[in-house]
Amino acid sequence: MYSNELVRGTLKTIILQLLGEQNQMYGYELSKLVKERTQEKIVLTEGALYPILHKLEKDKLVVTNLEKVGNRTRKYYALTSNGKTSAKEKKNELLEFMETLKMLMEPKPIMLCNY
């Protein structure tokens, strides 16, 4: 389990990215998927998850539809057109940020053995 400070700030990007992979997903499914793929090294708690999803909906980056499974209701989330754009932008920003961090922490000389 990574420290909270580290994970904080990446959750919205993660959610947008995962929603971009599938047609639609529901909250519980998202949290399970993150847990599984990261071997519980990243955990999307409900307290973080649902407020983010609601914010995304409010910002029109996702749309929802309710589906009944037996007697329980699932709330599926799907990216809008804006959401897809935002997902790509956020992902790129994160990947670039990681590159920048590596550059900062492990600076390599530009020229190697140039003599």
Add this chain to the structure above:
Amino acid sequence: MYSNELVRGTLKTIILQLLGEQNQMYGYELSKLVKERTQEKIVLTEGALYPILHKLEKDKLVVTNLEKVGNRTRKYYALTSNGKTSAKEKKNELLEFMETLKMLMEPKPIMLCNY
């Protein structure tokens, strides 16, 4: 410039790592180095920098010594033994976290073309 949420949580690790590279550094020097190495894509503002440095000192991960340059005083920070250990741990955590993020966002199948 990356969004604040993204940078948040990585600053302490960055500072510890940079202090590990040199014998000692002072605050202003740290902020300049980060700006320069990242082409201003990551900026260590004073409001973030100094509280972190003070916390590190309080936690005995760094020790300070004042040096006079002309009429101005520089406060140099150097890692303690614990600080060196912590720096390595934090760096590893960050690197692992980045790997986990990539795995999460771009999951590759384990076996490729195995037929």
Add this chain to the structure above:
DNA sequence: TTTTTATACCTAATTTGCTTATACATAAGA
């Protein structure tokens, strides 16, 4: 059959790590 675990959603109070803004002071350059 009762209890626990898994599924499924939600929110309020609090914490935290930053930003923003401000302060003080010296040195150098325009």
Add this chain to the structure above:
DNA sequence: TCTTATGTATAAGCAAATTAGGTATAAAAA
């Protein structure tokens, strides 16, 4: 002379998370 660079410091405020609680159904274990 005014601005920019150097150098340290802190206080108020914010936003994204944590922590901790709530509601409810379904399945599995005791």
